[in-house]
Amino acid sequence: MSAAPHRFVILGGGTAGWMAACLIAHRLGQRAAVTLVESPEIGIIGVGEGSTPQLKAFFDELGIAEATWMPRCNATYKNGIRFHGWSDAPGYDSYFHPFQTALDQHTAPGFFFHTRARRTGRDVWAHPDRFFLLARLAAERRGPIPDENFPFDIGYGYHFDSHLVGEFLRDHAIGTLGVTHLQRRIDGVRHHENGEIVALLGEGDETIPGDVFIDASGFRATLIQAALGEPFESFAGNLFNDAAVAMPSARDDGATTCETGATALSSGWAWRIPLTNRTGNGYVYASAHLDADAAETELRRHLGLLDADVPARHLKMKVGQVRRSWVGNCLAIGLAQGFIEPLEATALHIVHSTLSGFIEAYEAGGFTRQHADSFNAAIHARYEGIRDYIVCHYRMNRRPGDYWRANAANQDLSDNLKAVMTAWFRGEDLEAEVHRLGIERYYAPLSWHCLLAGYGQFPDAAKLVPPEADLPLTDLAALDRFVAGCARNFAPHDDLLHRLKE
Ligand SMILES: Cc1cc2nc3c(=O)[nH]c(=O)nc-3n(C[C@H](O)[C@H](O)[C@H](O)COP(=O)(O)OP(=O)(O)OC[C@H]3O[C@@H](n4cnc5c(N)ncnc54)[C@H](O)[C@@H]3O)c2cc1C
Structure with a gap:
């Protein structure tokens, strides 16, 4: 029995x-x-x-096809997140944090090398976007699903x-x-x-x-x-945001984007999430720096909805x-x-x-x-590992204003985060350091490099010198051809969304 x-x-x-x-x-x-x-x-x-690629793993495990759930949930594809305005470093006003793909093994090592060369005073190209296929696809509004004959795994998430x-x-x-x-x-x-x-x-x-x-x-x-x-x-000691206000807006005209937008505002940041029928927006902020009415007004102004009759939802967050x-x-x-x-x-x-x-x-x-006990220890460490990466966004910001300066002055940092920052600023091998700390299972070296390079955390441009002739740098023209060639194997995002409904 x-x-x-x-x-x-x-x-x-x-x-x-x-x-x-x-x-x-x-x-x-x-x-x-x-x-x-x-x-x-x-x-x-x-x-x-918005999701990470883990949501795909969840639906795959249940055996539920994208064509079954995505149209019912007004879902779109997500190649990654574009951060706008988190840094005032010239040339670094925005950067893309891509999900990982099997193609990255051809471009990420060069990117890591370039960031290290720039960190150690060489005037070389070190902005992340050019090195990653998913950044290119997002810029061209191409979705993350390749043609059948393109044999590389692509990580992607969803908006819904x-x-x-x-x-x-x-x-x-x-x-x-x-x-x-x-x-x-x-x-x-x-x-x-x-x-x-x-x-x-x-x-x-x-x-x-x-x-x-x-x-x-x-x-x-x-x-x-x-x-x-x-x-x-x-986590209030090192993550100051504790409130949010959310508000939908109309779908943009034209091709549907496949990236989340994360734009720095006066006391936090605003998300922008494209769905098939509308755009989701919200402002995540610190109530110690901004009250709810002011946050709503700032979000409305940011969205061009100051006088629009769109309801706002106010939320408190326990972080x-x-x-x-x-x-x-x-x-x-x-x-x-x-x-x-x-x-x-x-x-x-x-x-x-x-x-x-x-x-x-x-x-x-x-x-x-x-x-x-071992389960709890692993979960606890996962939260802390993810938190450290989020804290780094705030600690490394290069923006004016009380809220942003308070974040930049935050000393409540974990030992792991301090070690990552030290390796970066000392010009050490950040990839090796992330592995040494065992934190790559929360955020991979690629993510740490994109964040720190994406903010332009390098010596002042005036202090940089031309690279040595024998430095094994990536041929940027060849890189552009490679990434552009790969991108041609991916359909426009809207075509993919359309196919889901056929
Ligand atoms: C501003 C903001 C933005 C976010 N953005 C993202 C994002 O982009 N991506 C992401 O992954 N997550 C995001 N999250 C988190 C995400 O919203 C939640 O993780 C997700 O919605 C799951 O919520 P939940 O099911 O835990 O709780 P809830 O949605 O709050 O559900 C709680 C449930 O418990 C029930 N309940 C509670 N008490 C009782 C009771 N006494 N008796 C009976 N029923 C009860 C309620 O009725 C409800 O059904 C965001 C959160 C916030 C605040």
């Missing part, structure tokens, strides 16, 4: 909750009975429209309507994977004498029992913090992480687990990697919590 299925109870029907429902039901099949409980009155946060992705995943979870959906407000939990959760308590005397509880209740963190008392470690994500029989995911502000759009990436790691650890331990 087979064992009774493990009862997984998920609290929360935001993107994180439905991702959990789909992944657990898909991976564990008959071994799991999955119930998701959410309160429509409380609702979901409903922002979060987060409400529609939630609805899509809900339908898949219920309709295809047999997840039970309950619409209730949860007012508390019943504890076992060992402190673990035995059941969620709904209105009246209703109890929802389970073996494993997933806290996907958003910033409220109803289970992991409120019921289990797990401490929250704030940091719970000390342990897996406590007893409860796993926190999504905003209940932590949040590192949306600059690199990593939240859903962490949801997927947390769930994957948890399911693997849980199965490996024979459905016990044997592997919880």
Whole structure:
């Protein structure tokens, strides 16, 4: 006789909750009975429209084709992020942070070499954009899917309507994977004498029992913090942004872009996310430097919507992480687990990697919590690794204004981040340093180089000298021909979006 299925109870029907429902039901099949409980009155946060390539891995694992989900979610392709105005260094007013491709092995070593030559005083080209295929594709509004005969892996993410992705995943979870959906407000939990959760308590005397509880209740963190008392470690000491205002605008005329825009404003930055039916915009800012009304006005001015009748949504952000994500029989995911502000759009990436790691650890331990400590240590390190990369964007900025100078003066830096910055400014081998620190699994050397070079963090141009004749520099004309030739294997973004609907 087979064992009774493990009862997984998920609290929360935001993107994180439905991702959990789909992944657990898909991976564990008959071994799991999955119930998701959410309160429509409380609702979901409903922002979060950009992803990393991890979201492709998630849909691929579920066996859901892009043609099935993207048109339903007004989704577009994302080649990377263009940062505008984060530096005042001449020639470095914007740069592109691409996702990785197999082609980079032909161009990244030259880029790394050039940045090091410039860091050590040679006047050589070291802006990242020219070296990366995805930057070129984004500039030409070509999507990241090559012709069939172009045999290189290309990493890419998506832009999407987060409400529609939630609805899509809900339908898949219920309709295809047999997840039970309950619409209730949860007012508390019943504890076992060992402190673990035995059941969620709904209105009246209703109890929802389970073996494993997933806290996907958003910033409220109803289970992991409120019921289990797990401490929250704030990142406010080195990430100052704690609020956002979001507002849609019309789709741009012309070809659809395949990049997120991240533009520095007076006290934070504004995102710009192209969807097939509209553009998503928002301003992430520090409330210590700007109040909500002023932030909304600044965003409206930035978008040319000062007098437009477009509603704005104001949000508070809790930036940091719970000390342990897996406590007893409860796993926190999504905003209940932590949040590192949306600059690199990593939240859903962490949801997927947390769930994957948890399911693997849980199965490996024979459905016990044997592997919880090592799992928690890995998740904690991942948050810190991602946070360091985000902090670096602020610490290295070259902009005027109180907010930006406060960020540039921030001394609350991890040892790893200090080591990266030291290697860069001393003209050392940054790629080797990132590997030595073991942080390449969070952000690869390519990302660190793009960020620091993209800001123009080099000696003043007046101090640079011509490179030695025998320095093995990249032939830039040949580089341009190579990247342009590769780009011709990629269709216009709009053609790809159109094909999805055929
Ligand atoms: C300004 C901003 C921009 C962002 N941009 C990005 C981005 O570009 N990319 C990215 O990946 N992420 C982004 N994020 C993060 C992203 O929005 C979230 O990670 C994602 O939406 C998942 O949220 P969630 O499911 O954890 O929480 P929520 O969407 O808040 O869902 C919480 C759920 O819990 C339920 N709930 C809570 N308490 C109870 C209760 N007591 N009883 C019953 N139900 C309850 C609610 O009803 C809801 O269903 C952004 C976040 C912010 C704030």
